[in-house]
Amino acid sequence: MNMERLVQKDKAQFVREMFAEIAPRYDLLNRLMTFGQDVRWRNEVIQRAAMPARGKLLDLGSGTGNLAFEALEMCSACFSLAADFTIPMMRVGRRRQQVQGGRDDQLAWSAADAQLLPYASGAFDAVVSAFLVRNLTDVDESLREQFRVLKEGGRVVILDTTPPPDRFYAPVLRFHLHTVIPILGKVIAGNSDAYTYLPDSTEHFLAPEKLANKMLLAGFHEVAFRRLMFGTVAIHWGEK
Ligand SMILES: C[S@@+](CC[C@H](N)C(=O)[O-])C[C@H]1O[C@@H](n2cnc3c(N)ncnc32)[C@H](O)[C@@H]1O
Numbered sequence: 001m002n003m004e005r006l007v008q009k010d011k012a013q014f015v016r017e018m019f020a021e022i023a024p025r026y027d028l029l030n031r032l033m034t035f036g037q038d039v040r041w042r043n044e045v046i047q048r049a050a051m052p053a054r055g056k057l058l059d060l061g062s063g064t065g066n067l068a069f070e071a072l073e074m075c076s077a078c079f080s081l082a083a084d085f086t087i088p089m090m091r092v093g094r095r096r097q098q099v100q101g102g103r104d105d106q107l108a109w110s111a112a113d114a115q116l117l118p119y120a121s122g123a124f125d126a127v128v129s130a131f132l133v134r135n136l137t138d139v140d141e142s143l144r145e146q147f148r149v150l151k152e153g154g155r156v157v158i159l160d161t162t163p164p165p166d167r168f169y170a171p172v173l174r175f176h177l178h179t180v181i182p183i184l185g186k187v188i189a190g191n192s193d194a195y196t197y198l199p200d201s202t203e204h205f206l207a208p209e210k211l212a213n214k215m216l217l218a219g220f221h222e223v224a225f226r227r228l229m230f231g232t233v234a235i236h237w238g239e240k
Pocket residue numbers: 012015016019030060061062063064065066067083084085086089112113114115129130131132135136137
């Protein structure tokens with residue numbers, strides 16, 4: 001195995017173990033860290049996915065399935081497939097489905113790597129993800145896979161954090177990222193490492209223009225993005 005592959009394997013394993021550990025507290029922390037804004041962003045993601053009435057949606061890197069659930073709220077005859085490579089995150093979502101009395105023929109769970117999808121080409125009307133792409137070892141590979149599994153005319157929508165812009169309020173954002181978030185992570189999830197990884201991966205992630213460019217290279221057209229929360233989060237979208 002060459003060095004690059006080894007580093008990629010290490011990152012994937014680190015990411016999987018980290019999310020497995022924080023799974024029971026993930027949703028609560030997410031809500032606190034985004035000041036509850038994540039609910040609105042997810043709603044916008046599903047709106048931009050523009051699902052047909054009986055459409056099939058793939059929530060990639062679903063974690064506990066927040067986008068998959070949101071899709072069913074907004075499109076009651078649709079089908080959501082929640083896919084992730086961390087089983088404990090999906091278990092939390094599966095329990096939520098059972099508690100809410102959700103139907104298995106509307107929401108299913110799938111163990112899958114976002115860089116090598118086990119689905120047929122053209123299987124979905126929309127592929128959506130939230131806070132996944134920053135964790136990937138190979139963004140280009142995953143975008144190509146997302147393109148492949150979409151139907152012609154299908155939409156991809158990506159919600160993720162972006163490096164904070166160099167504005168006058170940058171020190172406040174960095175304080176939130178590097179001090180407040182790790183403290184919340186330690187107090188609530190008992191894991192400050194995971195919440196040190198989050199700000200680091202945010203600062204080193206692609207600028208929105210670069211991610212848009214990668215989407216174009218993967219084959220998407222009508223690519224655009226919108227920045228949110230003082231430029232620290234962005235929603236990208238495109239069409240096959
Ligand atoms: C920050 S969580 C986001 C979960 C969910 N999308 C949400 O917004 O609540 C990132 C998720 O991506 C998953 N993930 C990271 N890399 C992945 C990969 N290569 N394939 C599948 N899932 C992956 C992690 O297991 C984790 O559940």
